[in-house]
Amino acid sequence: MSAYDSTLANLGIGRTGAAATPTVQTAAQSQSLGQADFLKLMTAQMENQDPFNPVDNTQMVAQMAQFSQLSGITEMSTTLKAISDKLGNTSTADALSYVGKTVLTEGSVAYGRTGGGIAGAVELDGDATNVNVTISDANGQVLKTLPLGKSAQGTVTYDWDGKTEAGEDAGTGPFKISVLAQNGGANVTSRSLVWAPVESVNMTGASPTLTLPGIGQIATTAVRKVG
Incomplete structure (x- = not known):
């Protein structure tokens, strides 16, 4: 017995004759009832009710309330999808606005500023008694x-003037950045964050990505700050 027949049986409605011939349905269709099905069932219920024992008005009101709730959920789902599509378009527009700007993101390669040196940050997953940037x-x-010393969980920034240990000008790079964070001798999970200019935006994937020199393509969600 299908879900449709079971529902009719629960309502006291029998199916006989040609009407009882089953129709071909997919597995998903046989397990669900839409708004049109609901209206058909309610109409059939009213047409086939016993005139000496009509359907309780309270039950009919409850059924109509359920139908209204189903309709509201369907409309809400449609509205949420429209909002989601709109947000997707906004994300694309936001991604395009990054071109020409510099962003702070996870990376191990950085290029020197026009005036020399680089700025960056270290992202710590826990407190550290000693943080070093090489x-x-x-x-x-x-x-x-660069010894950054003791730092709490979160982000600690640094600024290098572009001079080597011997006091010489290090040039414009590219420079390789590595970080080491420890808490009482135990390593603390950390990430190097570098500033990089956004060269272009790739729109071919499921969501736009930013192209950064020395780093490659990153998602807009990987951006920590915009300069």
């Missing part, structure tokens, strides 16, 4: 180590 050249030779 800056190397493209060949991996260490240029400068």
